[in-house]
Every structure is written in C-alpha cells, then in structure tokens.
Amino acid sequence: MGHQKRLTAVGCVLALAGTALLAGPTAAAPETSETSATADSQALERSLTAAPSQGLQTPFEASNGANWTTVDEAQAFLEDLDAGSKRVALQQVGESVEGRPLNLVTIGSPAPESQEEVADGSMILFNCSIHGDEPSGREGCLQLARDLSTTKDPAWKRLLNKTTVGFIFTNPDGWEADTRENADDVDINRDFLALATPEAQALATVMRDWNPDVLNDLHEYGPREFYDTQALVLWPRNRNVDSTIHDLSERMVNDYTGAQIEANGMTSGIYGLLVKDGEPFQQVAGDHQARILRNYTGLKHITGQLTEAAQGPVTPEEENDPLLANRRAVDVQYSSAVGSLAMISENRTRLARQSAQAAERATQAGADQAGVVYFSGQDNMLPTTSDGAEPHPMCGYQLTEAQLSELASTLELHEIAWEENAEGAVVTMAQPGKTLIPLLLDERSEYGLTEATPLDDC
Template sequence: MRRGRSALAAAAAVALSCSLLSGSPAEAEPTADSQLRAALAAAPEDLQTPFEQSDGAEWTTHPESLRYYRQLDAASDRVRVTNVGRTVQDRPLQLVAVGAPTPDSRPAAAEGSVAMFVCSVHGDEPSGREACMTLARELAFTTDAALTRFLERTTVLFINANPDGWVADTRENADDVDVNRDYMALETPEARAVTKVIRDWNPDVLNDLHEYGPREYYDTDLLHLWPRNRNVDDQIHQLAQEMSNDYSAAQVTSTGRTAGIYGQLVKDGEPFLQVAGDEQARILRNYAGLVNVVGMLSETANAPLDEAEEEDESLLNRRRVEVNHDSAVGTLQMVMENRDLLAEQTAAAAERHTEAGAEQSGVIYFAGQDDMLPTDSDEVEPEPMCGYQLTGEQFTELRSTLNLHGITTRRHEDGRLVPLAQPTRGLIPLLLDERSEYRIAEATPLQEC
C-alpha cells in the first residue's frame, strides 16, 4: 500500500462537517469554489467537443471522442492517453491521465495524490463523459498558477467505462450487463478495467458520474451519495460524506442550482422515503469505500426540470453536462484543500483494516447501511473470522478476480487461505461468505489461521 504508517492521533483529530452548503453567488463574495470554476473556464478552447460545437444540440459520438482525446494528447504534454482494456465488442477502454508538466508514471502517482473520474458507465447517460472531456481539456490548457501547482502534485484520471453501451445508447454493456453491478464478480471487461485502475493507481478520491430520471419529490439538478456499506472504514466514510455534501453538492448549489441525496424522496424539505442508494458492494461508490478510496456518486436529472428546458433540448443537455462538470470540480476542490489529509487517511484506513483483521476485532456486516442497522442475526458477525479457506478448485477459478481486487492469499492445507489481515478486510467476507447476497464463492470461514 502507498505511503508509510500515518499517525493514528491525526485520525482522532479529524473533525468533519456533513452539512449541505447553500446560498447564491450573488449574496456573497467570490469563494474558492467560484474562483476554481472561473480559472477552469478561462482555459483556451481551441479544441472543442462536437457537443460544445453544436451548443448542446448533438452529443459527442464514441469515434469522435477517440479522435478528441488523441488530439488532446498531441496538443498538451500534460495529457497521456492509454488503453487499459477492450470491451466485449473490442473497443478500447481509454484511460486519460492529466498532470504537470507531464502526468506522473503509474507507480509515482500511486505513491502520491490521484483523483479519478468514471465517466458514464451507463451508455445512455452521456453528460458524464461530456463533462470529463471538457474538464480534461481545461486542466490540459489552463494557465492558472494554482491549477498548475495542483497538477504538479495530483494526477487526474478519466475513464470512459462503457463504450459499447455508448454506441448502442443502452444502460448495459454489449452482453446486457449493468457494469455498475459488477464490481464484485468482475465478469465484464469494463468492470475489470476500472477495478484494475483503482488497484494500480491507488486513487485518493473517486467521483462516478451518472444521470437519473426525475419525478415527483425527486427532481433536483444533482443527486449525490457516498458509500453506505457498513464495512467501510469510519474515516473514509466521513471524508466521502464531506466530499459529497460540502464540495461536490456545494459546488452545484453555489451556481443557484439544487442538490439532494440520491435515493431519498423529499417533500417540504424533509426526506420521507428511500427508493435507492443502498449498501451493495457491487456498486462502485460502495466498492470504492471498501477498498479505502474516498468515493461518491453524482447523478444529474436527464429530463426537463422547468419550462425553458422543455422548450429547448439544447438547454436541457447543457445543464446536464454543467451539473456533472460542477460536481467534478467540487471533487477537485476537495483534493486541493485536503490533499495531505486524504493521503494520510486512505493509508491509515488500510492499516486499520489490516490490524482489525489480525486481531479479529470489530464487527463484519453482511447487510444494513450507514443509516440502517441489520435486523437479522445472519446479517452480522460479531466474532469475526481470521480468514477464509478456498479449495484448490475455487482458487483456480477465482485467482484472477481476487488479484484484481488486490486481495492476497497464501498456501493453506489443501487449498488457499484468504486472510482478513489485509487492507481489503471489509470486502473479503462480502465476496466469500455464504451470508453475503452477492458472494462470488462460498468459502470456509476460519477462526484460527
């Protein structure tokens, strides 16, 4: 894992606010948020996406995006485009890295500061990938001194995670699988590529950009959410809430737009029903937290929210992109203001999980979420195991999947031992225990390793 052991006393001193910021830019002096947005907007726009050229009338196609990123790579030393996999239909899965004066190598970046954006894993949600293309260009060409210094210390990654769905205009990939339900089993090449990037680049923060269908009581410009799985490290969970509420959502509301919590229906300002946003580890925002990344979900409304958008589809499309772009800018602001804290706590979380696994301390949860305790004894293990025994056959089948998750094993009797004394302690039982709904195997829990 990256970095040396951080002082646990620093963790105890972390005081994180989870309140949603609000207010209009017209009512206050310019803030750091507005200054960052203005600095990005001031970057040269010689290279524009087809979406921008059409003023929101036409979405950028996948072939056009490949050409755009090639041109961006050629035009700026700050940009490096590589392929990290191929889709079911053999399209490249591009990883775009941005840094100054050039992007750090993968090992150097993994030891430092990394911000990652997953751009429209659902192929019929185009605004996230448009926002990523715009933000990548702004970072590549900005002359702002603060942003240049930021890129010298932080590598920013963008990945378009479902090109086949993009071309087909479908939520799923070419095998009709929702990639955002595959971050445990890793059956799709798209989820394998995203997970491999997380494992190898070790991001501190991640923002997963989506769209949602608005309806009554559920109709804000942005819906956002942090990891809710109860096995996520407490400090990672709190930092993710902070990023989601006080940075990404606050960036959106600072422009006069609205934000709410993903999955919560709201009437008269009060939530009254949760319809989505649970703890499933196979969903990226939860998976990120379980592998000690400060992650979140951003969703912008994909249908008109007022009469003007009903009358002008281009206006609707521009708002969709701007909201996801502003949420991403909020994530960058989180890193700019808290880089050292994020580095310390992502490393410390890995250590805390390893220590808890070695000591067999704490509680393992198979259900429930951050605002909801499990109600069945089969959904919780108060006396954690030290590890899981895999048969030789199971290990042969699961070896590559465990490797992508960054999970280590060792020889044990006639098979392999998966010890819980490692940074992925919160994820391993969800993968291997018969009590886990989305398990990939039923391994044997051991009380002595």
C-alpha cells in the first residue's frame, strides 16, 4: 500500500465506549475541560490527508516495505525534518557504546518548547525500538514524526500546541548490527534498574529531565500457536506501581491503543497471554520485573505501555507477501502511537495531575511506612514466598560509604535522594522514588544493586 493510501486507511475513526479513537494526526483542541477535549477529538473524523511536504519519505516507504531504514538514512531523514520544519527539534541526548548519537526528536507547534517548559507541561514519549532487530517501531516513529511536522490539520496543531511529542532512538548499535542487544551484548530493556548501559542512562535521563506523562515502548514479537495476533499490548504489571497510574495505563491499552489497532483492521491481544478460541489459558510473558522499561515507566509514575507488532506473517495474505507483513507491522506501531496520542489529547490534565499526585502518594506512604512492599508477584498474581512481600515497610535504608560511592550516580538518574551520615548515607522511603528504592537496595530484590540495611526507625 502506498504512503498516501496507508494514511487514508489509518484515517478512520472509531468511537468506543465514549472514547474517540483517532487514526492519523488529528487531536484535541486546547481543553477547558476533559469533556470538551473528548468532544473535539470525536469531531475529528478526517485525519491527515495531505501528502507530506516536499514528498519526504523514509527508505522503507520508498521501497514499499522491502528495505528497512538504516541508521545513517534515519539520521539524514531526521536532520531533514529538523531543517525543514520549525516544529521539530533534533538533539543528541547521549552516545551509544560505539559512539553513535542517541537522538531525541521533540515536536511542538508553532515550535518545540524548552526542556524546562516541557517538564512543567505535557509530554508523550515514544521509545522507538530498543531492540535493534525489531525495526517496525523505528519506522513508525519516523513516519509519525514526519506527519506531525508537516500536517496542516488545525486540530493536530492544537494538540502540538499543548503537548510535546517526543521520539527517542535508543539502540543505534543494535540497529546497525541487526541484533537485539547493544554493542556490549546487553539487552538494554533489562537495564532499567542498574542503568549500566549508556543507552539506558540516556533514556532514564530523558524521563527524569523531560518528565513525560505518557510513554509507549515499541517492540516486535515472534508469533506462534495460540499467540498469533498482529499486535500485542500491555500495561505495567509490577505490584508497586501506583494503582491510579496502573489503571490509566490499562485503560490506554484497552480503550485507546489496542482498540485503535483493531479499528484500523488489524488484530490485537494482550502481551504474554496464550489464547485459544477467544479465551486466555496461560500467561507466558509480561511479568513484574522492574528492570524492564514497561514496568519501570509505571514505577516512575508515568502512564505507559508496551506495544508489540508481530514480526513476520500471521495471515495467509501476509504469508504470500512478506512485504505486506512488513508494512502491517509498521501500521501496528503507527496505530498504537496514534491511540496513545488520543489518550493524552483527551486526558492531558488528568494524566499530568495523577502523575504528580502519584509521586505525592508515594512520598506520604513512605513517611507513614504504609502499604506493602512487593519483591515478586504482579498485578494478577500474588507473591508465592515469604520473601516476596514486606507487610511492615522500612522507613529507609542505610548505605555504607562504599555503597554510596558505587551507587550515587545511579541513584541520581533514578531521582532518588539521600542524606549522608557517619556510616555513609540514609535513603528515606519518604520520597517519590519510594516505589523503586526497595527494588534497588534490598537483598530480597531479584535484580537489586546492593544489600543495604533496612531501617525501622529513621
């Protein structure tokens, strides 16, 4: 399907349970209330129809899905976007293991705001293929960035006036080598506690400094029997995630991104669930691990999700035409991205408010030593061992001088504060990072960084 036809196909809108599902750059007007934002969104049944300015296409589009865009081609494409549109800002936020730039693209109208302005306002961030051998997310990001930078639709321009849209390309070394891992053979998506890789450090820094309200993490998966929809989506499952952030994330998956994918003619399911005759019967993935970005996002009080496009054919038509499968995978990513844009366009104020309030709730719970700290289990599964949960939370942790020296820079990236004392430093639970602290510092945490001393009295 050619580029213009694909945009037209993605341009349908479906109203589901009172929620408008957009399908191409159309977005909500500046909101005086959540109701007015939804009404404006529902009125936008005509999405982007004008061809991109200057006919700018990705190599993937130009080849009709035969050739994935390379690292160098993407760099040139993004530089062209930056030079050709006042709405676009391209900046380097780090370097990969092999020294390639880690690019953050921000888009706003009439021009992108500064990092300080964005942090105090509204932002949605797309993580564009953290695994180097999963190219469709990158392609979807490149196409959507182009479309947002060139659309003349006034409604989308109103969205960009209120919300900054960011795209980060996290693994250029794996992209170049066509490997899941980075150049040090590390899966970056298992590094969001240790933050040992420069790539995870860069993304954690963006999350800390730009303060996004929504994050959509784009991946691919290998379909098989009972696990063969064209797309899979999932919210954070870690039990320490604030309940409101968890529920907003699940709502985004069910009512926006998954529904948008289906509205555009593709099948969608929940990541990690095997399904037979329409009924899930076994969970095989999608667990609680805080070191995975999907869960880390929720623990940072950000409404977030995972999107997985089926890698390879899942229908007879795709079996007969591999390029159709490639194009469909990109359509999945684009559709999911549009769904999450609809989520923020209709719920911008609530998302920002709940993110801030989740941080306040975590700080208060830490001060009160309230609730339960979970080291295992997930939202649909309780821990099965005594070490899996702590019903009498500690007030903080004592670090030795050696532990503080080793972890100080990592704690700063996580936005976790400490107070030095004669033994080293105390990390109090009375701070927004309360949801992360035990997972980083407790000996019961499977992927913890050290074995600090829990304190009952601070």
